[in-house]
Amino acid sequence: MEEQNTTFEKVNSWVKHSIMLKLATITILMLLLLIPTSMITSVIYERESLSVEAMNEVSSKWGGSQIITGPILTIPLVYEYLDKEKNATYQTQVNWYILPEELNIKGDVTPEKLKRGIYEIAVYKSDLTLSGKFNFEKNIDQTNLKQIKYDQAFITIGIKDLRGIKDHINFNWNKEAQTVKPGSKISDVVYAGMTINVPNIEEYLNTDIPFDYTLKLQGSQNMSFVPLGSTTNVKLKSNWDTPSFDGSFLPDNREVTETGFTADWKVLNLNRNFPQSWTQGEVKPSLESSMFGVNFLMPMDDYQKSTRSAKYAVMTIALTFLIFFLVEVLNGKKIHPFQYALVGLALCLFYILLVSISEHSNFNFAYGLSAAGIVSMITLYSMSVFKAKKLTLLLVTTLSGIYGFLFVTLQLADYALLMGSIGLTVILAATMYFTRNINWYKLNIETE
Missing domain, CATH: 2.60.40 (Immunoglobulin-like)
Known part of the structure; x- marks a missing residue:
C-alpha cells in the first residue's frame, strides 16, 4: 500500500513539475484555441458578406x-x-x-x-x-x-x-x-x-x-x-x-x-x-x-484588416503563453493550464471585439479600444497569478508591443510580409537571448 502511495506521489509530482509535460499542455491548448479563432474568422467573413448583400440590395432598387x-x-x-x-x-x-x-x-x-x-x-x-x-x-x-x-x-x-x-x-x-x-x-x-x-x-x-x-x-x-x-x-x-x-x-x-x-x-x-x-x-x-x-x-478594408489581424492570432497567443511559461520557469510561479486557457480565450475575444466595434466606428479607434480592453483584462488577471508587479509590468509591455506591432503591420499592407518576418525574427532572437542561460535538464532534475 505504501509503495502504491509512493508511486502515485511520484507520478503526481512529475505531472506538476515536468517542464516537457507543461510545454506539451501549452501546445495542445494553443491548438485548441485555433478552433475559436477559426470561428471568429468565419464571423468576419459572414459580416463582410452581409455588407455586400446590403450593397447589392440597395443597388437593385437604385440602379x-x-x-x-x-x-x-x-x-x-x-x-x-x-x-x-x-x-x-x-x-x-x-x-x-x-x-x-x-x-x-x-x-x-x-x-x-x-x-x-x-x-x-x-x-x-x-x-x-x-x-x-x-x-x-x-x-x-x-x-x-x-x-x-x-x-x-x-x-x-x-x-x-x-x-x-x-x-x-x-x-x-x-x-x-x-x-x-x-x-x-x-x-x-x-x-x-x-x-x-x-x-x-x-x-x-x-x-x-x-x-x-x-x-x-x-x-x-x-x-x-x-x-x-x-x-x-x-x-x-x-x-x-x-x-x-x-x-x-x-x-x-x-x-x-x-x-x-x-x-x-x-x-x-x-x-x-x-x-x-x-x-x-x-x-x-x-x-x-x-x-x-x-x-x-x-471602403471595406476594415473587414480585410480584421481578417488579416486574425491570422496573427497564433503568434499573439504563443508569445503571451511564452511570457507565462518563462515566469513559471524563472520565478517558480505555478500557473494552472486552466489559467492559460482563460488568457487564451481573452486573446481570441480581441478579434470579435475588433470587428464588432469597427462596424460602428473607424478601424483605428476600434483596434485601440479592443486592445486596451483585452490588455487591461489580462493585466488585472495576471496580478493575482504572478503576485509581482515587475512580472505584471513585463506582461503589459509585451502585450502592448504585440498589439502595436500588429497595428503597424496592418497599416503597411504592401510591407506586411517584410514587417512580419522582421518582427518574428526579432522576437525569436529576444527569446533566445533571455533563455540562453537556462539549463533545461537541470530544471527537470530539480523539479523531480
Whole structure:
C-alpha cells in the first residue's frame, strides 16, 4: 500500500513539475484555441458578406453599376446568293456596324451615401454630355451585295442598367432632334439600351455627321465607359474624395483632393482590340473588354484588416503563453493550464471585439479600444497569478508591443510580409537571448 502511495506521489509530482509535460499542455491548448479563432474568422467573413448583400440590395432598387456604350450606327445589308443545286436564289440580311470617328464625354458625378441597417452604400447621380461625329465610307464586301438599306439605319446607345435613366434623352443627329425608343435591336453587340432611327444616311456618305445628347443617369458602385470612338475623350469630375480608377485604361490626368477629383482619359482605336466597322458574322468583338472607369465603393478594408489581424492570432497567443511559461520557469510561479486557457480565450475575444466595434466606428479607434480592453483584462488577471508587479509590468509591455506591432503591420499592407518576418525574427532572437542561460535538464532534475 505504501509503495502504491509512493508511486502515485511520484507520478503526481512529475505531472506538476515536468517542464516537457507543461510545454506539451501549452501546445495542445494553443491548438485548441485555433478552433475559436477559426470561428471568429468565419464571423468576419459572414459580416463582410452581409455588407455586400446590403450593397447589392440597395443597388437593385437604385440602379447598379453602369456601363455606357455607344453610340453605334447600324445599317442593314442584303446579300443575294445562288443555290446551284436548287437553281434558285436566296437572300440574307446582316448588319453593318459603324463606330464614331470621335466620341467626347463630359460629366459631373455626385455620389451620396445610403444606409441599409448599419451598413452604408455609395450610390451616385450623374449628368453626362456625349458628343462626336460619324464619318463612314462604303468599304464593305461588295460580293453578292444586293442592297444597302440606308433608309433603315439606326443608332444604338448601350446602358447596362436602364433603371438608372432619370430623364428623357434628347438625341441630336446632324443638329436635328430625333426620337429615342427603348430597347436594343443589336443584342449580340449591345444587350440593353435605346434605339434611334436616323434619316438620310446615304446623303452623308464620306462626310462628317455630328451628334450629341445628354444623359442623366444614376447608379452605384461603378461607372464605366466603352471607348468606341476612333478617338475617345472622357472628362469626369466629382465631389468623391476616395475614387478607385479601374478597367483597361487609367486616367491620363487626375487630381484627387479632399473636395473631390477630376480625371480625363484619351483612348485611341489602336489601343483596343476591335475594328472601327464590321459586318455581322465577320467578327464578334468583346466591347466591354476595353472599358474603363471609376469605382465609388465604400471602403471595406476594415473587414480585410480584421481578417488579416486574425491570422496573427497564433503568434499573439504563443508569445503571451511564452511570457507565462518563462515566469513559471524563472520565478517558480505555478500557473494552472486552466489559467492559460482563460488568457487564451481573452486573446481570441480581441478579434470579435475588433470587428464588432469597427462596424460602428473607424478601424483605428476600434483596434485601440479592443486592445486596451483585452490588455487591461489580462493585466488585472495576471496580478493575482504572478503576485509581482515587475512580472505584471513585463506582461503589459509585451502585450502592448504585440498589439502595436500588429497595428503597424496592418497599416503597411504592401510591407506586411517584410514587417512580419522582421518582427518574428526579432522576437525569436529576444527569446533566445533571455533563455540562453537556462539549463533545461537541470530544471527537470530539480523539479523531480
